[in-house]
Amino acid sequence: MSSAKPSSSNAPSSNVPSLRHDWMRDEVSALFALPFNDLLFQAQTVHRQHFNPNQVQVSTLCSIKTGACPEDCKYCPQSARYDTGLEKEKLMQVDAVIEEAKAAKSSGATRFCMGAAWRSPKNKDLPYVVEMVKGVKALGLETCMTLGMLDDKQSSELAAAGLDYYNHNLDTSKEYYGDIITTRTYDDRLNTLQNVRDAGMKVCSGGIVGMGEGEQDRVGLLIQLANMPAHPESVPINMLVRVEGTPFEALDDLDSFDFIRTIAVARIIMPKSHVRLSAGREEMNEQMQAMAFFAGANSIFYGEKLLTTANPEADKDKQLFKRLGIEPEPYSAVEDRREGGNASAVSNVSNGAVEIFEPTAKEAIQQTAQATPLFYNAVS
Numbered sequence: 510m511s512s513a514k515p516s517s518s519n520a521p522s523s524n525v526p527s528l529r530h531d532w533m534r535d536e537v538s539a540l541f542a543l544p545f546n547d548l549l550f551q552a553q554t555v556h557r558q559h560f561n562p563n564q565v566q567v568s569t570l571c572s573i574k575t576g577a578c579p580e581d582c583k584y585c586p587q588s589a590r591y592d593t594g595l596e597k598e599k600l601m602q603v604d605a606v607i608e609e610a611k612a613a614k615s616s617g618a619t620r621f622c623m624g625a626a627w628r629s630p631k632n633k634d635l636p637y638v639v640e641m642v643k644g645v646k647a648l649g650l651e652t653c654m655t656l657g658m659l660d661d662k663q664s665s666e667l668a669a670a671g672l673d674y675y676n677h678n679l680d681t682s683k684e685y686y687g688d689i690i691t692t693r694t695y696d697d698r699l700n701t702l703q704n705v706r707d708a709g710m711k712v713c714s715g716g717i718v719g720m721g722e723g724e725q726d727r728v729g730l731l732i733q734l735a736n737m738p739a740h741p742e743s744v745p746i747n748m749l750v751r752v753e754g755t756p757f758e759a760l761d762d763l764d765s766f767d768f769i770r771t772i773a774v775a776r777i778i779m780p781k782s783h784v785r786l787s788a789g790r791e792e793m794n795e796q797m798q799a800m801a802f803f804a805g806a807n808s809i810f811y812g813e814k815l816l817t818t819a820n821p822e823a824d825k826d827k828q829l830f831k832r833l834g835i836e837p838e839p840y841s842a843v844e845d846r847r848e849g850g851n852a853s854a855v856s857n858v859s860n861g862a863v864e865i866f867e868p869t870a871k872e873a874i875q876q877t878a879q880a881t882p883l884f885y886n887a888v889s
């Protein structure tokens with residue numbers, strides 16, 4: 510399978526709707542309420558307008574400082590408040606992080622994400638973190654960090670070091686948030702995201718489903734993300750991993766289809782964002798992962814561990830990709846993003862797929878738009 514090359518002919522065609530930032534609750538609720546097949550078809554249709562449907566961006570996550578976090582996020586084994594048996598570790602040495610990044614690159618990752626269990630980085634830690642960004646960047650990888658809350662000065666320092674993405678999840682809806690975390694507010698999170706944007710970095714922000722929330726909370730979360738002045742470039746959708754010792758260890762299973770619906774709706778309302786199938790993948794069978802890709806997920810974490818919870822081994826991922834005919838999003842897409850382009854957008858033009866799919870997609874959208882007028886504004 511050849512990697513598609515970006516070219517000017519890859520620009521989305523005029524029937525591709527512009528991005529919206531004014532999603533209403535009833536519109537997004539209507540998407541969630543669609544028959545499952547209609548929702549998946551819409552999501553896949555939108556997905557093909559912006560991305561090669563057979564490419565998935567691959568990131569690797571490295572926990573640069575583990576455990577002993579003062580925050581009380583009820584899902585998190587890294588909180589110092591819960592006895593989860595997690596072994597805490599100090600901030601890693603810069604050299605060790607660079608070695609991990611090299612290994613990640615050689616196994617196909619294009620983005621290296623570094624996570625620290627902090628409320629926010631301390632001034633004494635920031636110089637080390639800055640060195641990590643510079644070192645990973647020098648390897649030619651995209652860099653991402655998740656370090657907790659950032660003020661404007663910290664955001665500027667990280668941006669100046671070359672940090673491409675900053676991850677800070679909203680977790681859930683504003684309404685349900687107080688049931689999950691009490692040590693920082695929803696507005697604190699939004700402020701961090703604003704600081705990240707103002708500093709010129711790309712935003713990675715999503716949430717976790719399966720935390721006992723209702724569908725309206727999933728609607729609320731996605732509306733918050735989609736109605737930001739700019740959509741997050743990366744939207745991780747996590748399935749709660751119920752870790753023993755956390756307050757959420759005994760929550761009920763979320764219906765798998767509700768998880769897939771969340772991915773599909775995220776794809777539809779944030780059509781140019783990478784939607785990441787994140788935590789919880791270990792507990793999903795291959796069929797469910799394949800369905801998530803069909804619903805528009807096009808980014809995964811690759812490697813043995815996802816911060817502190819197990820992640821399917823890299824080999825298993827490679828085999829799954831092979832069986833599904835999926836290839837990792839090529840490095841050229843990273844380069845193109847750096848230059849401000851959009852290599853991912855309809856890059857399947859190289860094999861004629863756009864010509865095949867586009868008319869079909871247009872007809873399908875029109876049919877669905879008649880059946881679901883609330884969606885019409887998004888696609889007309």
Ligand code: SF4
Nearest residue numbers: 578580582585588626
């Ligand atoms: S999610 Fe992050 S902030 Fe919350 S307890 Fe875990 S490491 Fe700390």
